[in-house]
Amino acid sequence: MIDPVCGMEVDEKSKYKTMYKGKMYYFCSAGCLREFQKNPEEYLRGGPKGMPNG
Amino acid sequence: MDKEEELKIIGMHCATCVLTVSKSLKSVRGVRDAEVNLATGTAKVILSDSVRVKDLIRAVRKAGYDVATDRFTIRVEVNPEELPKIEKKLIETKGVIDVNSNASLGTITIEYNPLVITKEDILREAKIKGEILSSEKSEKDITYREFKDLSRRLIVGIIFSILSLVFTHYSLFLSIPVVYYSGLRFHRGAYRALKNKSTNMDVLVSLSSNVMWISSIFLPNHPFFMDSALLITFVLIGKTLEAYIKARMSSDIIVEPYKARLKDGRLVDSSKLNVGDVIIVKSGERIPADGIIDNGEGEVDESILTGEQKPVLKKKGDSVLAGSVLANGYLEIYVTRNWDRSYIMQLTQTVREAYNARVSIQGLVDKVSEVFVPTIITISIITFLTWRFLLHSTIISSLLFSVAVLAVACPCALGLATPMAILVRVHRSLKRGIVFRDGNVLEELKNVNLVIFDKTGTITEGKYSIVSKKEFIEGAFELASIAESKSNHPIARAFPTINGIVETFEEFPGRGIYARVNGNDVIVGNKDFVLNNCEWNVEDKEGDILICVNNKAGGILSVRDKIREEAKDVINFLKYKKINVVIATGDHSEQVEEIANELGIKYYKGLTPEDKVDLVRKFKDEGYKVMFVGDGVNDAIAIKEADVGVAIYSGTELAKSAGKVIIRSLKDIEELFRESNLAIRKVKENLAWAFGYNIIMVPLASGLLYPYIFLPPEYAALAMSFSSVIVSLWSLVPI
Numbered sequence: 001m002i003d004p005v006c007g008m009e010v011d012e013k014s015k016y017k018t019m020y021k022g023k024m025y026y027f028c029s030a031g032c033l034r035e036f037q038k039n040p041e042e043y044l045r046g047g048p049k050g051m052p053n054g
Numbered sequence: 055m056d057k058e059e060e061l062k063i064i065g066m067h068c069a070t071c072v073l074t075v076s077k078s079l080k081s082v083r084g085v086r087d088a089e090v091n092l093a094t095g096t097a098k099v100i101l102s103d104s105v106r107v108k109d110l111i112r113a114v115r116k117a118g119y120d121v122a123t124d125r126f127t128i129r130v131e132v133n134p135e136e137l138p139k140i141e142k143k144l145i146e147t148k149g150v151i152d153v154n155s156n157a158s159l160g161t162i163t164i165e166y167n168p169l170v171i172t173k174e175d176i177l178r179e180a181k182i183k184g185e186i187l188s189s190e191k192s193e194k195d196i197t198y199r200e201f202k203d204l205s206r207r208l209i210v211g212i213i214f215s216i217l218s219l220v221f222t223h224y225s226l227f228l229s230i231p232v233v234y235y236s237g238l239r240f241h242r243g244a245y246r247a248l249k250n251k252s253t254n255m256d257v258l259v260s261l262s263s264n265v266m267w268i269s270s271i272f273l274p275n276h277p278f279f280m281d282s283a284l285l286i287t288f289v290l291i292g293k294t295l296e297a298y299i300k301a302r303m304s305s306d307i308i309v310e311p312y313k314a315r316l317k318d319g320r321l322v323d324s325s326k327l328n329v330g331d332v333i334i335v336k337s338g339e340r341i342p343a344d345g346i347i348d349n350g351e352g353e354v355d356e357s358i359l360t361g362e363q364k365p366v367l368k369k370k371g372d373s374v375l376a377g378s379v380l381a382n383g384y385l386e387i388y389v390t391r392n393w394d395r396s397y398i399m400q401l402t403q404t405v406r407e408a409y410n411a412r413v414s415i416q417g418l419v420d421k422v423s424e425v426f427v428p429t430i431i432t433i434s435i436i437t438f439l440t441w442r443f444l445l446h447s448t449i450i451s452s453l454l455f456s457v458a459v460l461a462v463a464c465p466c467a468l469g470l471a472t473p474m475a476i477l478v479r480v481h482r483s484l485k486r487g488i489v490f491r492d493g494n495v496l497e498e499l500k501n502v503n504l505v506i507f508d509k510t511g512t513i514t515e516g517k518y519s520i521v522s523k524k525e526f527i528e529g530a531f532e533l534a535s536i537a538e539s540k541s542n543h544p545i546a547r548a549f550p551t552i553n554g555i556v557e558t559f560e561e562f563p564g565r566g567i568y569a570r571v572n573g574n575d576v577i578v579g580n581k582d583f584v585l586n587n588c589e590w591n592v593e594d595k596e597g598d599i600l601i602c603v604n605n606k607a608g609g610i611l612s613v614r615d616k617i618r619e620e621a622k623d624v625i626n627f628l629k630y631k632k633i634n635v636v637i638a639t640g641d642h643s644e645q646v647e648e649i650a651n652e653l654g655i656k657y658y659k660g661l662t663p664e665d666k667v668d669l670v671r672k673f674k675d676e677g678y679k680v681m682f683v684g685d686g687v688n689d690a691i692a693i694k695e696a697d698v699g700v701a702i703y704s705g706t707e708l709a710k711s712a713g714k715v716i717i718r719s720l721k722d723i724e725e726l727f728r729e730s731n732l733a734i735r736k737v738k739e740n741l742a743w744a745f746g747y748n749i750i751m752v753p754l755a756s757g758l759l760y761p762y763i764f765l766p767p768e769y770a771a772l773a774m775s776f777s778s779v780i781v782s783l784w785s786l787v788p789i
Binding site: 037 | 565575587
């Protein structure tokens, strides 16, 4: 599975996770998780955009 | 000139981390390039000479990672006033990250980069001799050894000084053991200092005693052998007293391993215990290790660690800490941490570091110390020349005045004034359960003008109760209760305990939980979280906690948490001090507003831990000096970010909490500000004494008020040696 924000490979063991519309999403870092929470739709529609502020 | 530094980075697990770390390193001004390697976990940094490794580490830590460093403590044979010079030399040594010296104990703690340099190389390059302290115990041995050595020399000094007073004809011979055995420390110290192109108190003592003793050989009619011996003896009296105070102080913060009883009845030192051992503790015994109760129960008195006098009932599964006492009962304890990592050892380490605090005023003191001795020697020479050639005095009296100037001047008190005051305050607070992990906080507190409180568990008791509930789906509340049984959140504890099968469970800190209970999908959490994940099919959505069952609105709850009794007093105290107060909480509910209104303060609600950090930064950018008070675990990052981070201790995970200060309850906040005032006042008083003493005594010794007041060199030495004793004792005097 991939991090919906940066596109990196992540697994279910990642401690950075959230639930949106009943579905679980996992992230590689707190930065990506925060970015997703700000605007989940943007990432779910537009796909990963690379590292936030990167 | 560029140099290369290699760092061992901790906590990198993916390519993003590599990017983050390398970006954080490159953001440090003066870094030319940084190459981070995930496989080896290292970073190679090319940097200009102006960059300190400390800045690199700070940048990495700020990005949320850590750098592996090593540290060791060394006891050096120098006087307090020489320490700044040695620190400077060490800091300039490649691979040295940070240096903290403690004048009151004569120790230097050096943090270094083990990839670049070894302990031995540091000492060799900085040309420092001393004894590396391998453990707390050796520090105690050393301070006591110092005291014993001084006592021995003092006894010899006293015996032979008295003999030379009685048998004046033999004073030449009788004074030799005093001046050249008892006084050997001073001559050695002076030689060492001069070799290192520095000066210290030893130079003054050695010079004054030698000038008197040697000139006596050429002045057979007026020998000063006895005076020279008395001078050394008087200085030793003060030095021995001072060493005694230090030894007492340092032994107070040293924890000896306890005796532990293994299950087979063998007694071993707690330092020999391994994780996984099971030990037995009987009523009235001290608990020798950190662990979990495997069997039995009893009342445990943790006052040595927390200052809390009331024993706490502990049962199977509860954790216990080394150093606490089993007031009554019987415990079998499974050891979870070895001795060196135990909480009490971490606490002593923390406190010892706090003692090394440098107060800003110390900068001025260091500058004065540097020029102090050369200035005194100059004054002494001028004194001699003035009496001899301007006032046409005899050689003998001119010599007496000039030697008295050397003997009376006391740079030691300057070196001791700050550390002694801080040491005593940190120590006193510790006995009351307030832990200063950084002595500088005592000074920083004075500038705090905004306090941010976490709400749950800090301002409030953190014990929620459900005050109203609506169910849209029958049984929703029961399902939510079963799901919440898996969570440790304070709100989860408001739900009744109902047993059921939880197949999957996910927790989203600060927002809610998702669980599969008895075949149903259950989501419980704050409004935003639940509405984002649920087809909420009813109009009503106003409440603190929403429950969603199988993607449909299940129910709504309102919860309440009580304000702590002491919260109002503390906030009124802060307002009285004209300090701004705000609440920052993850809670979204209307209750935040009610609590803030009741306390008459501003609030920020619905914040994630990261938002709290941003809030702290925002206030700092606006020029506030921010104190953040939280429970130390959830708020760790905000506590770290604040100028003064205060963690309220409520549990055994204290060692993990982030605060520079750790307190037991909100009540201690007033105490903190009081301690800060007292510490700063003590430092100022000590310095006023140290400066004032020299400003008054040096002119007196030079014969300014002669013949009304005359200070023979041996009495000048007595005054000098008591000057530093007074600083030590004055620090101990409660205000």
